[in-house]
Amino acid sequence: MTASQSPRQRVVDLAFLDARSKLIDLAAFLDRVDRHPGSEDYRVAALKSALVELSGNEPDRARRVLEALSDPTEEPAPRAETQGATGAWRPPETCSPS
Amino acid sequence: MRYIEPHGHMVSRTTDDYLAMVTAGCKAVCEPAFWAGFDRRSAEGFYDYFCQLTEHEPKRAAKFGLPHFSWLCLNPKESEDLALAADVLALIPDFLDRPNVLGIGEIGLNKNTANELKVLEQHIDLAVSRDQLILVHTPHLEDKLKGTKLIIDALLNHSGTRPERVIIDHVEEHTAPLVLDKGFWAGITLYPESKCTPPRAVDMLETLGADRIWLNCACDWGVSDPLAVPKTALEMKRRGHSGDFVDQVLYRNPHRFLSQSPNFRLQEET
Numbered sequence: 470m471t472a473s474q475s476p477r478q479r480v481v482d483l484a485f486l487d488a489r490s491k492l493i494d495l496a497a498f499l500d501r502v503d504r505h506p507g508s509e510d511y512r513v514a515a516l517k518s519a520l521v522e523l524s525g526n527e528p529d530r531a532r533r534v535l536e537a538l539s540d541p542t543e544e545p546a547p548r549a550e551t552q553g554a555t556g557a558w559r560p561p562e563t564c565s566p567s
Numbered sequence: 568m569r570y571i572e573p574h575g576h577m578v579s580r581t582t583d584d585y586l587a588m589v590t591a592g593c594k595a596v597c598e599p600a601f602w603a604g605f606d607r608r609s610a611e612g613f614y615d616y617f618c619q620l621t622e623h624e625p626k627r628a629a630k631f632g633l634p635h636f637s638w639l640c641l642n643p644k645e646s647e648d649l650a651l652a653a654d655v656l657a658l659i660p661d662f663l664d665r666p667n668v669l670g671i672g673e674i675g676l677n678k679n680t681a682n683e684l685k686v687l688e689q690h691i692d693l694a695v696s697r698d699q700l701i702l703v704h705t706p707h708l709e710d711k712l713k714g715t716k717l718i719i720d721a722l723l724n725h726s727g728t729r730p731e732r733v734i735i736d737h738v739e740e741h742t743a744p745l746v747l748d749k750g751f752w753a754g755i756t757l758y759p760e761s762k763c764t765p766p767r768a769v770d771m772l773e774t775l776g777a778d779r780i781w782l783n784c785a786c787d788w789g790v791s792d793p794l795a796v797p798k799t800a801l802e803m804k805r806r807g808h809s810g811d812f813v814d815q816v817l818y819r820n821p822h823r824f825l826s827q828s829p830n831f832r833l834q835e836e837t
């Protein structure tokens with residue numbers, strides 16, 4: 470970091486390689502999933518949907534990605550089917566019959 | 568550098584962690600009651616845990632010169648069983664007078680169920696009636712946004728809630744503004760994969776202001792880092808923030824919130 474650096478340049482210098490690495494990891498993850506036959510997992514579908522938030526120039530991308538992966542319903546659930554969370558909301562119509 | 572770790576599950580950590588935290592500048596650690604990783608089967612199990620949080624763990628921390636404080640509750644992961652919850656809630660009042668107890672926490676929601684909400688409301692009522700601070704856990708991942716909204720509604724629906732005495736923890740970019748806009752404090756948890764990273768935490772401090780925010784590591788029995796808070800100071804300094812700003816976020820902010828409890832007293836160090 471130098472005194473003449475602009476703040477914008479400074480944040481790019483600090484974090485670009487980390488961001489680049491994470492982007493390639495994400496691409497490799499999607500390739501890895503696709504090397505195996507089968508239908509699309511709801512979590513991977515949610516990840517791909519959220520990716521569109523990165524391509525524009527609007528601010529608050531992190532907030533919009535988090536919202537895209539969130540349960541959009543508002544009423545309390547009647548009961549807990551599980552104690553854990555998976556990282557993406559599963560729309561009811563894609564649940565497999567049990 | 569000095570800092571306060573306002574949220575660490577130290578019963579799950581080793582003495583090496585205590586040593587590392589003190590060496591990094593930790594001046595106090597606060598431990599909310601938590602899920603053990605499995606469901607406790609009886610109220611007696613909780614009684615023993617509350618004794619551990621209020622008797623044994625402070626002694627363990629004291630061996631490293633570290634003041635230890637605790638918060639008491641039934642964790643939302645164990646709130647589905649309303650009969651057990653009632654038995655555990657009945658135990659808590661007797662522990663509130665113990666000298667290291669700061670308040671009720673970490674209460675909140677997990678899967679946002681009707682029963683979890685009932686038990687949350689009972690905890691809020693207990694905290695208000697005993698004039699206790701409140702520490703709130705917000706749900707994980709896809710459940711966080713909905714749960715945070717339900718929690719804020721439950722808190723504001725109680726006429727005795729004073730937002731400045733409530734910290735809502737584990738906020739991220741989509742929930743922090745909701746929490747701060749209603750006058751609550753917000754906790755940012757530095758925890759691998761499921762919560763927040765140091766760069767994102769500093770982004771939130773830069774965009775939302777640092778007035779009512781604290782940082783914590785929430786280290787527990789899972790993959791977590793008891794030094795995540797001091798490591799985030801490095802990220803602040805890399806971006807050009809002053810030592811005074813670091814001290815405000817890591818020490819003076821948690822000190823200001825926690826000092827609303829008469830039990831939170833430190834030997835001040837400069």
Ligand SMILES: [Zn+2]
Nearest residue numbers: 599601673785
């Ligand atoms: Zn916790």
